[in-house]
Amino acid sequence: LLILSPHLSRRNLLPSTIYSTALLGRTSGRLLHISSSILPARIGRQVRARNSNRLPGSCSFCCGVEASVAVASDDNYGNKQVISVTPRLYDYLLTNVREPEILRELREETATMRGSQMQVSPDQAQLLAMLVQILGAEKCIEVGVYTGYSSLAIALVLPESGRLVACERDAVCLEVAKRYYDRAGVSHKVDVKHGLAADVLRSMIQLGETCSYDFAFVDAEKRMYQEYFELLLQLVRVGGLIVMDNVLWHGKVANPLVMDSKTLSIRNFNRSVMEDKRVSISMVGGRVPIGDGMTICRKL
Numbered sequence: 156l157l158i159l160s161p162h163l164s165r166r167n168l169l170p171s172t173i174y175s176t177a178l179l180g181r182t183s184g185r186l187l188h189i190s191s192s193i194l195p196a197r198i199g200r201q202v203r204a205r206n207s208n209r210l211p212g213s214c215s216f217c218c219g220v221e222a223s224v225a226v227a228s229d230d231n232y233g234n235k236q237v238i239s240v241t242p243r244l245y246d247y248l249l250t251n252v253r254e255p256e257i258l259r260e261l262r263e264e265t266a267t268m269r270g271s272q273m274q275v276s277p278d279q280a281q282l283l284a285m286l287v288q289i290l291g292a293e294k295c296i297e298v299g300v301y302t303g304y305s306s307l308a309i310a311l312v313l314p315e316s317g318r319l320v321a322c323e324r325d326a327v328c329l330e331v332a333k334r335y336y337d338r339a340g341v342s343h344k345v346d347v348k349h350g351l352a353a354d355v356l357r358s359m360i361q362l363g364e365t366c367s368y369d370f371a372f373v374d375a376e377k378r379m380y381q382e383y384f385e386l387l388l389q390l391v392r393v394g395g396l397i398v399m400d401n402v403l404w405h406g407k408v409a410n411p412l413v414m415d416s417k418t419l420s421i422r423n424f425n426r427s428v429m430e431d432k433r434v435s436i437s438m439v440g441g442r443v444p445i446g447d448g449m450t451i452c453r454k455l
């Protein structure tokens with residue numbers, strides 16, 4: 156539990172000040188839960204040490220109930236609460252996702268396979284499907300299919316006349332995806348392209364398909380993000396959407412000490428798309444993360 160004293164001006168409270176305030180214990184003021192697991196390492200250690208006789212993840216200062224959010228409340232965030240989702244809150248969020256039975260079965264089968272952590276989360280898939288519906292999309296592209304969870308979510312909401320071009324280089328995962336497209340009765344809507352996604356996209360451009368797609372979802376090789384984006388910008392119509400997955404890259408993009416090639420590529424992409432006047436953008440996953448963060452780009 157974090158207790159803020161109303162006597163402290165919130166204007167100049169940096170998160171570190173708030174965390175320190177938490178260590179003072181109960182004073183008068185607004186009551187805010189905070190999970191010690193997200194505190195800065197030094198303070199987090201102190202909190203955890205003080206509460207070593209409590210359940211892990213439980214509220215540090217009063218009720219023993221698991222804290223559900225981390226909170227910083229200052230002008231840096233427009234005095235909004237900055238929320239960090241705990242496993243319990245995320246479980247709750249997932250109980251509020253309407254996941255079709257066929258997607259649940261695919262998710263459970265994929266969970267036994269290598270790389271299952273790559274699959275988009277049910278809440279993400281639901282958002283993708285809703286974007287496709289809002290757009291009234293007929294023609295979609297997915298870059299990075301794996302066993303088909305996100306592509307199936309999209310295909311399920313496409314109209315009968317709709318088409319999803321699904322690009323994947325791994326034939327083994329594609330077999331799983333195709334089995335589920337069949338089971339869901341959407342195979343006729345999915346045009347599976349086995350090969351390197353950039354090659355597939357280039358050949359679609361050469362075939363004269365520019366500006367004819369409504370929606371694209373990118374979830375493949377992270378070092379290729381800028382290239383996928385440039386190719387898709389040619390294929391997607393004005394007003395269409397390009398959704399880029401993993402733009403927070405498990406938080407590594409915000410840590411300047413992390414310099415591996417995938418992190419650098421996504422960080423550079425994020426910087427570049429911020430300046431890109433060809434699209435309007437929305438990075439989803441600021442205060443309440445969705446999946447690993449997604450950037451939605453609307454072609455202008």
Ligand SMILES: C[S@@+](CC[C@H](N)C(=O)[O-])C[C@H]1O[C@@H](n2cnc3c(N)ncnc32)[C@H](O)[C@@H]1O
Nearest residue numbers: 273274275299301304305323324351352375376
């Ligand atoms: C993160 S997974 C996709 C997960 C999928 N969207 C889902 O929800 O299940 C990334 C996939 O992209 C594929 N991939 C990586 N690089 C690729 C490339 N250059 N061309 C085509 N597919 C690629 C990988 O084989 C992998 O299956």
